[in-house]
Amino acid sequence: MSPEVAITSPGDGSGFIEGDPVRFDGTAEDTENGDLATSLTWTSNLDGPIGAGGSFAINSLSLGTHTITATVTDKGFSGNDSISITIAGLPSGSIWIEAESGLLNNTMLVEQDLDASGGAYVLAARGADGSVEYTFQITESGDYVVWGRVIAQDSSSNSFYVAMDNGDEHLWSMQRSEDWLWDMVSNRSGPDPSVFYLEQGFHTLRISKRENNAQIDRILITNDLNFLP
Template sequence: MIISEVPKPKLYLAIVCIIIGLTVVAGYLLLCGCSEYVWLEAEDADTLTPGFVIEKGPLASGGEYLQIPKGSGRSSRTGVAEYTIHIITSGNYVIWSRAIAPTGDGNAIEVQIDDATGAIYLSNTWQWTTVNHKGSTDESNPTSKPVSFRLSAGKHTLKLKPGESAAKLDKLLITNDRAYVPTERVGAIYGTVITAKEYGIADATVTLTTWAQDEFAATKTDTHGNYAFNDVPQGYYILTASKPQFLTDSDSVIVKADEETTADIMLGMNYNL
């Protein structure tokens, strides 16, 4: 049996302060040069109307993402997803999005904060890209002309409006750190296929499939029953081990970015053979 617990990511705020200068005023320490990062799970919108739906996917952060329904076309622009964000440091911000679309068409999702707008470029694979000016980007350079959002300290409303059919949005990052670039993150799964007496089973087949039952990878155990899957995108998977004369066993496993997950699988003897 595989035991793995990972809480579903929610909206969270991270502030990193780089001390450029220090000033003490009435007992308070003032820090200058603060970089701010506001992360949003796309499916955790405060308001979500038709035009967007929440779907499940093993390669999505937290296992869920926001999607424009297939076949809806651009007529679904009446839909909206709204998020409330809180900014501590006034300044110019850029927005990063982790998104995908089967067509790879640009300007597929419109983004608005206050009166400023931009568009999310979409590719045919999950990737991080900045929110750009409409019509200003192409597939070869999806971060060429990012929109600079001037945000004051306090509460703001971020709105998404749908465009291209079947477009998917997983995550958003609002930051004033222009040098920061989020990257696609992966993890690894290691473990041993064992008998009830905890002996390693050599030459067993171990298969890793996505939550949608699509095979991601397969391998064989070594002479000690050990197996490994490297460079696995974070998400939810099904791990299956099998070998003739043993009963096949499957269980779910959660892969966390930048971490190694240990998952041992126990196979019982098949006495019906």
């Protein structure tokens, strides 16, 4: 008999932004040999082979709607399952920054995670205050917002301080979640969201520790105030 294959994550019809890590999980079983998940092969109708095994993550899928198929073959019998996902592009005037690419100080540390973009993220560790700074270039003057791909597991690990070009610090209270999600920078005692007017040229974004164990993986700076990553 053919093995039974199921893609358990992501859900059929899920959408992602280019460069975001997409984690795939699947199961494969047959009545004679049991668990065959380690033998799964994964393909995209747009990109060809993309991975193997019961779980993996990839952040290099091309733009468009993909049909993802997980297949296993055992003793001449094959089983498969397929889902559809969409990878969308960024609006023009947007900038991606990997959190771990900045200048880290003191207790802002780089940690590893398969589900993080590039496999790494920045953790606000216990101890003294810390910060991470990013220098970036804007080609068009205007209003910009900042998004972060973050984990904030509880009310004691769900905030950073954020400042642009040595301006006032914004107390960013993040949406709580045990999984990575996108959250727009806001100011608990001011605007929600925080909108920064940036002239053409170079700027510095500083994210500082406020609470232990707050985590940030990726940063998006965009002049499309209505864009939702």
